[in-house]
Amino acid sequence: MAAATRDPGLSKLQFAPFSSALDVGFWHELTQKKLNEYRLDEAPKDIKGYYYNGDSAGLPARLTLEFSAFDMSAPTPAHCCPAVGTLYNTNTLESFKTADKKLLLEQAADEIWESIKSGAALENPVLLNKFLLLTFADLKKYHFYYWFCYPALCLPESIPLIQGPVGLDQRFSPKQIQALERAYDDLCQTERVTALPYFLIKYDENVVLVSLLKHYSDFFQDQRTKITIGVYDPCNLAQYPGWPLRNFLVLAAHRWSSSFQFVEVLCFRDRTMQGARDVTHSIVFEVKLPEMAFSPDCPKAVGWEKNQKGGMGPRMVNLSECMDPKRLAESSVDLNLKLMCWRLVPTLDLDKVVSVKCLLLGAGTLGCNVARTLMGWGVRHITFVDNAKISYSNPVRQPLYEFEDCLGGGKPKALAAADRLQKIFPGVNARGFNMSIPMPGHPVNFSSVTLEQARRDVEQLEQLIESHDVIFLLMDTRESRWLPAVIAASKRKLVINAALGFDTFVVMRHGLKKPKHQGAGDLCPSHPVVSADILGSSLFANIPGYKLGCYFCNDVVAPGDSTRDRTLDQQCTVSRPGLAMIAGALAVELMVSVLQHPEGGYAIASSSDDRMNEPPTSLGLVPHQVLDQYEQEGFNFLTKVFNSSHSFLEDLTGLTLLHQETQAAEIWDMSDDETV
């Protein structure tokens, strides 16, 4: 034991610290966890990293965290050694800055110390591989602030190097090296682990044995003053061991310094060189163990990582620079929505909104504003129908168009609107259909050409309504709303209707008829008849969705051609400019509220408004029989409507009779002098 007499002051053991290697995937996964799971929860979270002992020379010893870091049951990569960590993700940069890092380190060190004292670390040496990660994720900017810590308990004094370090090949014969490899591999296989972070070694010229820490008493019973221990070493340097050895040496000192004064350490490094396994660059050295067997108190600990400037401080990674901009846009758009769920509306079911397919009939003032609000809500599937072109007066009121869109006669609105949505947010699935909607009182039978066109338009509209979930009626005439209202009612699609006056507007949902298989029979609830249970006035405080009417239910005149003979101020939507934004926004908010209701379009319309408690007047609930006719006769019925004046629909729905009765009543009132 000549080495024991060397001056311990001359050479002390030093350790190469870990570099934290936080993969982009880790930050993406943290973003998802923060948005969807942690939200405002700042409680510590278990995470998992790993390190490798086979790197090429020149690479720093890295503790790597990947996207899988949050899944504690995820497998550790082959030949890697796991490390368990604690994530402290703060809600604010202030909390991040003011976090008590000394305390966090002490707590972690204490846990390690306890596991050493209790023997738990012998049973499960990964307990020595503990790390901390303090983070703040600025998800608005995709800036991630972090500070990594790999706590290392400090030995009471510096450790004198008795011998070495030398390369393994200077210490072991090729035969011994081969035996070591085989013994290590066998134990890994037996234990079903990817790597052994810490292990015990015994060897002579012919045999090399490797054992788990927990078997130390049996394994070392024939040793005298010196034992050999192995550490899976992420470090590459020929003169220094990596960081993990530190806590292992503390364990060794605490557990074994009373029995053995000296420890030979194998820093096991295991790489592949030119296709062949090579462990010869592992280093071996001998140290004198300090006496720690009887210290009850946790030693002081170190481990917070230096930042890029070499000082003590956090690091920041700006992921916005390395992300695909379109993907970045998608995440960012989701962000504001998900933030709603954090605190304000935790029960908000965003998927119901984001996944809804919206058909916007009309891409004018209302259509543009509805589309904008839908985008704000993260709706990804938006389809426009319009047959107009963009005129010069449009862009200042229709927020999807610009001056350039008006040149050369103007682009078709539906197509330009869809294009604009893509420019606003490339992740949207927006389409435009430049087509007319056949209307009552706008004849289609002038020629077979126009009749064919009308048939195609009706079919196209039926298909579009079929393939969407919510139908927005946003046209500028009353009659153009008629056909889609009928088709959508027949297909049980939620209809949201908005219409503007000068300083008034209507935003409403149409009633949603009960599904056909429920046997609604002759009753047409989306166009309710005056049935007994409805006339019971108490029911009017809360009307179930299937008993709500539609835009036309309260009308006493059937829709006809309202565009004929209109003056300029009647042709244009003359309204206070702010109105369309208000109505458009409310229409979407109404849709969102309905979608959030467990019964969706069948949700009860409840109101605290007293007027709802009044019994209906006969004008309030005029029966319509349109839906049955449409479902029976289809396009033939529709052509009659398109080609006829008001009278056809009014005859069909009983309005003609109502008018006659009203007139008769008026005559009576005025001509008779009854005394009441």
Place this chain on the structure above:
Amino acid sequence: MAAATRDPGLSKLQFAPFSSALDVGFWHELTQKKLNEYRLDEAPKDIKGYYYNGDSAGLPARLTLEFSAFDMSAPTPAHCCPAVGTLYNTNTLESFKTADKKLLLEQAADEIWESIKSGAALENPVLLNKFLLLTFADLKKYHFYYWFCYPALCLPESIPLIQGPVGLDQRFSPKQIQALERAYDDLCQTERVTALPYFLIKYDENVVLVSLLKHYSDFFQDQRTKITIGVYDPCNLAQYPGWPLRNFLVLAAHRWSSSFQFVEVLCFRDRTMQGARDVTHSIVFEVKLPEMAFSPDCPKAVGWEKNQKGGMGPRMVNLSECMDPKRLAESSVDLNLKLMCWRLVPTLDLDKVVSVKCLLLGAGTLGCNVARTLMGWGVRHITFVDNAKISYSNPVRQPLYEFEDCLGGGKPKALAAADRLQKIFPGVNARGFNMSIPMPGHPVNFSSVTLEQARRDVEQLEQLIESHDVIFLLMDTRESRWLPAVIAASKRKLVINAALGFDTFVVMRHGLKKPKHQGAGDLCPSHPVVSADILGSSLFANIPGYKLGCYFCNDVVAPGDSTRDRTLDQQCTVSRPGLAMIAGALAVELMVSVLQHPEGGYAIASSSDDRMNEPPTSLGLVPHQVLDQYEQEGFNFLTKVFNSSHSFLEDLTGLTLLHQETQAAEIWDMSDDETV
């Protein structure tokens, strides 16, 4: 009189009709008249055209209407002959189509006939030059539909050509021609007219005399069976006179056929050829006058112009194709606004809105929506202030930005917003200032650099507020509203303030302090003190504008740094996406309503809300003394505010005292057991 024996059936007089020549200027002026003056008025309007008798060969005879057509006192162009017309501008294409053109023509013919019978046409021959113009202006598309009519009374039979037509140089010697020119010019000069439409001629070999119609009896007293009349002839054709001759011949037949059987007609044509005057292409012919002296009834009339296809029908001109697109955009944008004045709000003073200069502090969700609504109202002067860059989450909620604007770290919002407004409407005067607004509790004294920057920012903000009329507070923090609120109050600028919660929002105007010269004294009405007249509860139903408070008046905590230590959902404006559109639109509508009030920002805040009648609580009207300090100390005062925590402003305004008193009151309440 050899010619008198010619077969009248062989050659009958025919006339070349007018072509209407409606200048682009005419349509522009009609557009302006329609928008600003006529609006929905369909009553006939007097208009004025002219025709010329000096055109080069090949040009049709044109009746020209220019922008000046609507000004009956506008001078007729030199050497041109005026024509007076009636404009029938319909409100709808339907009215245009169904207008009773036969009736209109008959009415005009009747007027001409009456002027002939009464002799009025002799006094003022322009009465024979009557025309009609039926129009419909589709101002949305800049399509102008029109049908022109130059009524010509029909002679009872076709008129036999006795002689000619021949060129004037075949009939007159050069000496006679020269004499004719001189006589015509002299009469024009005497009468101070640009042209004589109809005149009388007498001549022999040496002398040519020209006279007005009204002098016919003196002038023709020595004539026997034949007289010579002259007509200012817009026609170029060698064989045919132009249209104006028709009514003149009817006049001649009615007036003179009983005295003279034959009329020699000079169709006076007066052009400049190679720099020299030339009337030799005038034509001369002789006709036999039909007997009309004793017919009392108006003859039938013709005159509706054929369209381009040669059939009877209206014409259409599409001006959108020949207008400068930017000018077209400007007119179109005005259109919708002016339509409001037609019927719905005739008293609306659009100039007050259009000319207002708006400063938008904040170009985020609210700023973008406010700017959009301002554009809809035709506001031309919009300035943005913001210091943020566009991030990926912005475009779906901030309707002035697109995905492209986010790339490379994002464009500065203020500049990008201004650029976008120009793209939407090139006529806007939009600017952006990428600058920070100094805030209470955000210290500026760390270094002389930041202090200087703060001083420049304050000066810049003061200048911006000075040069605008309405200041919109649209930022995302409370404290950033403080400085502009103070400066704007000091400068008596109208402040509109909007702020968002999750599903709540505030839109308010700040009180407008009385002008300084009115001697407001120590009273700070924009931040009202609890004075006697305010505490009188009856006053609370209607609070005058100068007694209204500001955003901070009801606060019990002074604004400080609210951005520090905020979680992500507190940093972002987490609100229902439709809310910003609603609040932004309401903010602008509020501004418009205030501007329309005769007292502007001093308008009384009236409300039918009963709560307004309740007396104020002490928290409702906390006195602020900030304005006086700002006006006295300026930037020095501001630096104290920026650098201090809440306490400085709270001390200054008495809030500290209020807090202490409140706490004292609470302690009293809890610690004492008084019996009430």
